[in-house]
Structure formats: structure tokens, C-alpha cells
Amino acid sequence: MRRPLPQTGAAWPTLQAEMADYATGDVRWRDGKTAVYVFNAGRDVEQVQKEAYALFQSENGLGPAAFPSLKRMEEEVVGFGLGLLHGPDEASGVITSGGTDSITMAVKAARDFARKSRSVTGPLNLVLPRSAHPAFDKACALMEIEVRRTPLTAGYLADPAAMGAAADAATIMIVGSAPNFPYGLIDPIEALSDLALARDLWLHVDACVGGYIAPFVRMNGGDIPPFDFELPGVRSISADLHKYGYCAKGASTVFFRSAELQKYMTFDFRDWPGGRMVTPTLAGTRPGGAISAAWAVMNFLxxxxxxxxxxxxxxxxxxxxxxxxxxxxxxxxxxxxxxxxxxxxxxxxxxxxxxxxxxxxxxxxxxxxxxxxxxxxxxxxxxxxxxxxxxxxxxxxxxxxxxxxxxxxx
Ligand SMILES: Cc1ncc(COP(=O)(O)O)c(C=O)c1O
CATH class of the missing domain: 3.90.1150.10 (Aspartate Aminotransferase, domain 1)
Structure with missing residues (x-):
């Protein structure tokens, strides 16, 4: 049964109670019994997320000239990420709405780069291990790119030999995960980097899950293999702030080895009566709160x-x-x-x-x-x-x- 919009508004306390009632069937993630969807770093982080989000919830990251505050916070967050992921001086990046957005935009950049730098006229393809996230398939469905999923090794890792065999002149990107979602394992990114360099392929590292945990686990003494821009074959990285960055939902980062490569992601349009529209990510309007909350949580921790x-x-x-x-x-x-x-x-x-x-x-x-x-x-x-x-x-x-x-x- 469709519920019509109420004729008259209700008082906020009434609605609060009603929403609490709606939530009675939800998982009680705060008690620690949920191990998917939610990243629970504790009440203190939750409070910072919430209050920092509210401070900029009406501001729009689409307008950096109107909101230099958000531009500054975004640049600082991107700088934090690049610092953690061995970004060279010329590396760059942006905040996106989530892992799927970051991946889609990296695929778009790699596709446009391939179109410009190679003379491929036929269908394009993307090569990834069987364990890679379906966000790549979604991006490829949107852009009519063939997906070539390759078998894993017996240890559930990407197999560089199989990926090399699947790649050809029409391959716009090869992918490794750090870590992949199904097993939580870091693919052999170093070998994929060697493959990328040898064959001049665009290697994207999906560190949506790992980007904001792996560097710290390494600092804590974990034996984490190289997986980021430290490896010369890595051209782009996705790393989600709203996962192990413990930031509010709606925030990820996508990084490129150089600002030159990032240019292939940006959509710059002026052929309509509304003036020039430059959007770095898939979104138009970009919630200011997701950016401010990310900035605040990172500085808080x-x-x-x-x-x-x-x-x-x-x-x-x-x-x-x-x-x-x-x-x-x-x-x-x-x-x-x-x-x-x-x-x-x-x-x-x-x-x-x-x-x-x-x-x-x-x-x-x-x-x-x-x-x-x-x-x-x-x-x-x-x-x-x-x-x-x-x-x-x-x-x-x-x-x-x-x-x-x-x-x-x-
Ligand atoms: C490895 C990996 N990549 C990408 C994504 C997609 O991220 P999002 O759900 O933020 O779009 C996920 C989500 O769990 C993931 O685990």
C-alpha cells in the first residue's frame, strides 16, 4: 500500500519516535554483532562524524568557488590519502561518493586514456581476477566494456599469468585488490605492477577496503606487501573513507599517479544554456557533509x-x-x-x-x-x-x- 504524503506536517519529536520504531527491525550494529555494512569505531568517532556532517550538510562540493571551505578540506583529505599511499608529488585525487563511484571514475579515466593514447577501434575490455568487486562490472556495463574475469590461484589470489594471457591491445585496465572482499586477501600487486609495466597496461588497485587500514597495520608491525603507488606500475587507486577510514557514509577517494591521468576522469561540459559545468566525479551535487565529516574524523584520529x-x-x-x-x-x-x-x-x-x-x-x-x-x-x-x-x-x-x-x- 502506497502511503500518501501527509497533508499536514508532524512535530519532530513525533517523527523521531516513529523513526525509532521503524528501526526496531534493523540489526543492532552498535552492540558489535554486525560484521558487514557498518564500520563501528566507537561512540567518539560516531559523534565526530555526525556533528561534522551536520555543520556542512547543506553545502555543496559541486561549487568550490562558493565553498572554499569544502575545497580546502577535500584537498587536505586527498593529501592525507596520498601521503599514506606513497603518492608521488605529481599524484592527485578527489573525494567521491563511495567505492563504486571511485571505481567507475577510474575505469572512465582509463577508457578515455586508452582511446586517446592507443589506436583501438573495436570493443574494449578490462581484465580482473574473479575475486574483484562487481563495481567494475557495473562500470563496464555502463560503458560497454567487456569484462574478463580470470581464475584465482589455489590461494585465492589474482593470478598475474592468467591476467596477462587475458589482456590484449584492447585492454584498458587490469585490476588487483588490496584486499579483495570475498577473502580479505591482498593480491600480488607487485607482480601485477611488473605485468603492467612490461605490457604498458593501466593497473588499478582496488584498495576500497584496505586503503585506510593497510598503511596503519604496517606501522603496527604487520608484514604488508607493497600495494600502492610505491609500485611504479600502479596508475590509480580507490580507497574508501567510509570503510576503514571510519568516516561518514558517502565518502571515498580515487587517486591517480599524476594530475595528467586524472584529467581523463573529469567531465567538462559547456554546450547548453546553463554555463560551464565541470564535475570531477559521477555525481553533480556533492554532499558537503560527507567531505567535512571525512576531514573531521581523519583529524580527530x-x-x-x-x-x-x-x-x-x-x-x-x-x-x-x-x-x-x-x-x-x-x-x-x-x-x-x-x-x-x-x-x-x-x-x-x-x-x-x-x-x-x-x-x-x-x-x-x-x-x-x-x-x-x-x-x-x-x-x-x-x-x-x-x-x-x-x-x-x-x-x-x-x-x-x-x-x-x-x-x-x-
Ligand atoms: C573491495 C571492494 N571494492 C569496492 C567496493 C564498493 O564500495 P561501495 O559499496 O562503497 O560502493 C567494496 C564494497 O564493499 C569492496 O569491498
């Missing part, structure tokens, strides 16, 4: 704050990995950041996923092989032992004859 938050993520991951291994599960590959997936050949992981929901856990799944999947936040360090105990409980409740369940979490 600083290097020390991020290191401390990410140390808790590492602690949660290590505790859960050891706990589920003790229960007979196998962790897929060697995850080093905030995502891990684990399976047990003799258990129906999809039924386990459903069973764990009975105890309030809302997590992800990986389908190849069928596994439980967690994207961890600092808050999970507090509930890791409870999760392991509940996995043990769920194992006892899911017999061989349990109904087959198809998880739906999107």
Missing part, C-alpha cells in the same frame, strides 16, 4: 588514533581466526587486514550463517568455497570470544539434515 583502532581490528581477527581454527574451521588464505573467511568441509556454512542470526549475528558469506565471512571493526575485539562461543553453539545445532539456506543480505 590522526595516525595514532588509526593505529590504535586498527590494532583492535587485528586483535579481533587474530582471536577469531584462532578460535574458529580450534573448532575445526580452515581460514581461507592468510588474511592480514579486517576481513576473513573460514570454512569447514563437513559443515553447511550457509546453515551456520542462518543459525548465528538467531543469536543476533549479522555477517557475510563467501560462496567459493561456502564460508562464513566477517568484515571486522574495532568494536569486535570486545565480542570476539562471544562470537567463537556462538559458532560452537551453532555447530551443535546444525545437523547434516539441516535445511539448505541461501543467505540474502543485500
Amino acid at each position: 590522526g595516525v595514532e588514533g588509526y593505529r590504535a583502532k586498527h590494532a583492535l581490528v587485528t586483535q579481533a581477527r587474530e582471536t577469531i581466526a584462532a578460535g574458529v581454527e580450534a573448532l575445526g574451521f580452515r581460514v581461507l588464505g592468510g588474511p592480514q587486514l579486517g576481513i576473513l573467511a573460514f570454512t569447514r568441509d563437513d559443515a553447511d556454512c550457509m546453515a551456520l550463517w542462518a543459525k548465528l542470526r538467531e543469536r543476533g549475528w549479522f555477517t557475510g558469506v563467501t560462496t567459493e568455497p561456502k564460508s562464513l565471512h566477517l568484515m571486522l571493526s574495532p568494536v569486535h575485539a570486545q565480542v570476539a570470544d562471544e562470537y567463537i562461543a556462538d559458532v560452537k553453539w551453532a555447530l551443535g545445532g546444525v545437523g547434516a539434515g539441516a535445511a539448505k539456506v541461501e543467505p540474502r543480505y543485500s
